[in-house]
Amino acid sequence: MLLSPLLRWARRTSLVAQIAIALVAGVLLAFLAPGVTPYVAFLGTLFISALKAVAPVLVLVLVMDAISHHTPGEATGIRPILLLYAIGTLCAAVVGVTASLWWPSTLTLQAAPQADIAPPGAVSEVLLNVARSVVDNPVNALLQANYIGILTWAVALGLALRHASGSTRAVLRDGAQAITTIIQGVIRLAPLGILGLVASTFAEAGTQALWGYAHLLAVLVGCMLFVALVVNPLIVFGAIRRNPYPLVFTCLRESGVTAFFTRSSAANIPINLALAQRLGLKEETYGIAIPLGATINMAGAAITISVLTLAAAHTLGIQVEPLSALLLCVVASVCASGASGVAGGSLLLIPLACSLFGIGNDVAMQVVAVGFVIGIVQDSAETALNSSTDVLFTAAASMAQERRSAAA
Template identity: 80%
Template sequence: MLFSPLLRWLQRTSLVAQIMIGLVAGVALAVLLPSATPSVAFLGNLFIAALKAIAPVLVFVLVMAAISNHRPGETTHMRPVLMLYAVGTLAAATVGVTASMLFPSTLVLQTQAQGTTPPGAVSEVLLNVVQSITANPVKSLLEANYIGILAWAIALGIALRHASDGTRTALQDGAQAVTQVIQWVIRCAPLGIMGLVAATFAEAGTQALWGYARLLTVLLGCMLFVALVVNPLIVFLVLRRNPYPLVFTCLRESGVTAFFTRSSAANIPINLALCKRLNLNEETYSIAIPLGATINMAGAAITISVLSLAAAHTLGVHVDMPTALLLCVVASVCACGASGVAGGSLLLIPLACSLFGIGNDVAMQVVGVGFIIGVLQDSTETALNSSTDVLFTATACLAKEQS
C-alpha cells in the first residue's frame, strides 16, 4: 500500500521527465553527499551492463523476425530509407569538415589511449567489415559485433521466410519478448542515470571538460546544426512541408532517451514504439530501425571529421579542398562500421588522420582526448544517430503516402 502512490506517479509521469529528475538528483548527490556516490554509482554500472547484455540479442532477434515475417510482394520502402541514411551521413560529415575549417581547434596532446588498435588504412577497414560479416554468430553476439549480428540476422531471416507459419509466429513472439525485457531495463533508466551522473561529477566535476571547451563547442554545435537545420532541410526537400513538428517529435521521444542510454541499439524499442504511434508502415520500420541503429551514423561522421581536422590544425598541417572532400567520404563510409563498439567512432580517427600524414602515435593521443570529452560527445552523437533513424524512416513512409 505504501508503494501505491509511487507506482501511480510512475505511470502518470513520462520516462523523459523521470530521466530529468534522475539527472538532477545525481548532480545534487555528487555536490551534497560525495561520500555516497560510490553506492549510487553501482546503479549506473548495473544499468549500462544490462543494456550491453540485451542490445545485441535485441538487434539479432528483431531483424531476423521482421525479415522472416515479410510477405513477398509487400512494400517496405527500404530503398528511399537507405538513400536518406547515406545522404544524411555524408551531409553530417560535410558539416563537420566545414565547421572545423571555419573554427579550427587546437589540442593539448598529452593523453594516451591504452589497449586500442586502430585500423591503418581504408583497405583495412573494409577488410575488418568483411571479417565482421563472416564472424561466428555466437561470437558476434558475445562481442557485440553488430555488423556480424546484422549479417547473420538478415541471412537467417531470408532463409526462415520459407519456414512454417508456426515457426515465424514463434520468432515474432520471441522478438516481442526481448523487446519487453529491454523496455523493463529502460524503465530503470532514471536510477541508472542518477548513478552515472553522480559518479561522473564526483570524480571529475567539470574540470575535465573546460580544457576542451572549444572542441566540444564545435562538435556539439555541428550535431545541433545537423539535427535542427540539415536534417529538417532534407525532410523538407522530400516531403515539401514544414519538417519541424516531425523533427522535434523525434528529438523529444527518441533523442532524449538515447542521450542518456548512449546506445542506439538499446534505443530500438523506443524508436519502434514511436514509429507505431506515428502510424508508419510496420513492414518498413520493423527493418529500417534496427538497420539504422547499425549503419546510420551521422554523429560518428561528425566526430571523425572534427577530431581529425583538430589534430591537423594542432600540427600545422595544411588541408586543401580535395583532401577535405575525401575526408567527408572516408568519414561517412567508416562511420557505418563504428556502431556497436565502445568509442567506435573514436577508434577510426587514426585512419582519417592518415589522410594528412599524421602518425599513429599522435593520432592515438587524439583518441585519448576523445575519451575525455566522451561524456558529452558520445551522448550527443548517439542522440543524433538514434533520432535520425526515426526521422528518415518516417520521411520515407510519409513520402510514399503522398505519392
C-alpha cells in the first residue's frame, strides 16, 4: 500500500528535486546513523555499476545508429567541440598554475606510499597509450570501458552500415531506442544511488583527515569553481554570444551533481547523453562528443596536476620560473587529456609533471598519496567539472552553429 503513493510522488516530482532530497537524507544518515550506512551504501554501488554496465553498449549502439543514418555532406559539428575542449583544458591549467603561484601550498611528506601503481614516465607514453586504445580489440574495449576504442569501432561500423539495407538500419535504430529506454530507467533510480553514495562518502571521510590539507583543498576547489563559474561561461559566451549562465547552471545541476558522487566521467556518460537529448542537440553530434569528452576533456584533471605539482615544488623550496610555469600548463593540459575517466585517474600523471622541476619519483609518489587522501573532495569536484563541461561545450558548439546558420 505504501509503494503506490511513493510511485505517484516520484512521477510528480522532478528528478533534480528528488536528488536534492537524497543529498540531504544521505548527509543526515551518515551523521545520525553511521551504523546503517554500509547497507545504504550498497544502493550507490549498484547505481554506479548499472551506469558503468550500460554506458559502453549505449555509446557503441548510439554512435553506430547516428552515423549509419547520417546524410553525406551534413556537418556533425565535432571539430568546434574539440576546439572548445582543448581551450577549456588549457585555460584550466593556466588557472591552476596561477592560483598556486599566488597562494602557494606546502605538503607534509614522510614515507612513500605502499600502493602498487605505475605512473607514465613521459608525455609520449601518455599519447602512446591513447593510440593503443584507439586500435583496441572491440570486445576488450567494451569489457574495459575503453571509450576511445569503442568510439573508433562505432564510427567504423556506422560508416560501413550507411550502405546497408533500410531494414538493417531500422533494426539498429530500434536497438538504440531500446538501450535508451533502459538507461532512462537507470537514471530514474539516481536518487537512491545518490543517497547511498552521499551516506558512504560522509561516513568514511569525515573531516579530520582533510583538515590538515584545508589550504590545498581550498586552492584546488577554488580553481575548479572559478573555471566552472567564470572561465567556462566566458568561453561559452564567445561561442554563443548571449548569456551563458542558464546553460552553465543547467549542466552543473543535472550533470555535475551526479558526477560529484560517482567520481567517474565514464560512469556519468549516460547522464550526459540524456541531458544532451533534453537540450535538443543533434544525436549524431552529442553521441560522439560526449563519450569523447569523457576521455579527453579534463579541465579538472589539469588543475589537479598543476596545483599538486607546484605544491611539491614549493614544499622543496624550488623556484618556479615563468617559462617553467608555462611549460607546466602545456604538459598538464596534454597529460590531462590522456587521463583515464575513472576515479583518481589524474593523480598518476603527477610524477610526470613533477619531473619538469627535477623532483624525484619517490617524492612525487608521496604527492600522489596526498592526492588519494584528499581525493574524497578533490576527485569529486574534478569529475563534476570535467563531466558537466562535456555537455556544456557540446551544447555551446551546437548553439553557435545554429546562430551562424540563422545569420546566413
